[in-house]
Amino acid sequence: MTRERHPTLIEDASGRNASVLILDQTRLPREAVMLRLATLEDAAQAIRVMQVRGAPLIGATAAYGVALGLAEDAGDARLAYVIDTLAATRPTAVNLHWALARMRRVLQELPLATRREAAWNEARAIADEDKAANAAIGQHGLPLIAAIHAAFGKEKGNPPNPLSGKGGDKVRQASPATVNVMTHCNAGRLATVEHGTALAPVYAAHAAGLPLHVWVSETRPRNQGLLTAWELAEAGVPHTLIADNAAGLLLMQGRVDLVIVGADRIAANGDTANKVGTYLKALAAREHGVPFYVAAPLSTIDFA
Template identity: 45%
Template sequence: MNEHIKTKTMEWNGDELILIDQRYLPLEETYVTCKNHIEVADSIRDMVVRGAPAIGATAGFGMAIASSEFESLDKKTYVEKMKKAEELLASTRPTAVNLFWALKRMSKIIDENIEKTNLNELTRLLKKEALEIAYDDIKINRKMGQNGAKLLKNGDTVLTHCNAGALATVDYGTALGVIRAAIEDGKKISVYADETRPYLQGARLTVWELVQDGIETTLISDNMAGWVMKQGKINAVIVGADRIAANGDVANKIGTYSVAILAKKHGIPFYVAAPLSTIDLETPTGEEIPIEERNRNEVRYCHKSQLVDDSINVYNPAFDVTPNDLVTAIITEKGVVKDNYKTELPKLFE
């Protein structure tokens, strides 16, 4: 395995993590270099990087960087410092379960090796594990894409919400990975992309990705989705997920629930593409999924342009939960689950 990685989303050079700053795309292509774990945590919290799989991989590299920072300490102090680093990274985004999944993988490396190796070697093992998380994500997304591509027909037009592409993962994407795989199979697929207020991930990121790939793409505002469906322009909806509960309830970017209801009304299949690391069998239903609330200025402003007075009260949940009865199928790297999520999702882990 190469000790370095470079994708649209991130670059790891063995010591530092370089992230494309997704806050400024597509108008500005700038990068943030994280030299310590605090800078990694800040980048996750401030949405320099976003998307559940990308957040997980970034957190893995954050733990590897933290180990480099603390490897000259005694083991007792090292363990204390690493625990605090893990807690800091875990506090950044509460909804995306991939974050906690990746941190658990990294902590397991520490627990299994702290007594039997020196800290320099432990840092090497943590860097190796972080890279494995990143490379695994790419392989998983491609397999997921192949599984989901079978659900799309030649000539289909797909509606997406938010960004579940290469920028939301290490590379290739979840929902957009399905679209890419279908096109690679020779199918003609076009896309309608919701702009995804208030952070505009669909307008800024999804459209940018798809246009770069030469995929026919039409941007619409979120409140146009129902009318576009009514006109018969949409054959399928594909979204990603930040956490899937054990019963198949899906937490994803705010507005996903509305799209799912509209799809149900118009008889359009609503697919969710997500890796097993996004499925949280310890969370029984969507009711227990913590929903992050973000800064109110994300709604008061559009990029740098102020829309309303700062005194206006704002409610800004970053995610909503789509009940399982609105989900036609969940696409994973292990296969596609179409119903009976409570009994069928656990089988994917066997």
């Protein structure tokens, strides 16, 4: 059963001045409250105190923060101040700086009279591209889950093919075995404008009718796993919230078919930085022969 769905970030033109509505994630999972961002200071505060969180969503919020910050003055000095203010909110967030660099590059060459509208258009483009990228992650990850499910069917002597697009309920009946996915922190739709990164394949598989279950580690000290559990419940995806230290045991017992995590930053050589606890899951997955995947958009890669 699904619950009412709350967007993470949407434009709001209902008032006198353009603004942005965000889902205040500091109040989850207790209550879902939409918060209005109407100024540069509102956007900077939202990023700073983690009312928005997740690398892609931070980047999109920062882009809209630039548009909000240029409402009264779009001059060069103001543009520099707006970007510097937002950059200082999360110095290590690569998507934040990627989005701000893109906004600066687009806006600084434009006449002052066109900058405000251009800022909103570019922020909107960044948000739309995030949605598209994450949807693509889901479609690229779906075959990984489908192949595991198909393998269950082969073991039963009746090999369904979920990748064919045929079968539907017949696939489920022929191979009722559930694919168990493990994730860490929150890399679902709450961390993005839409779809999520690590959870995008999960949502795609769920929509395709593949039976699956998600192990969600609580992710101390900030317990972002509670956010993952909240959004999975919202989408009607079966899941279990576990203590962080239980992950290795589940992997050892063969109760995990694959691990998918997001990323805060990916270096040019492929090294990945993510929430503390990710490394231990990677080690345990390797030890027990469980596939381990990192799902992230291009904007999370630091080519420097």
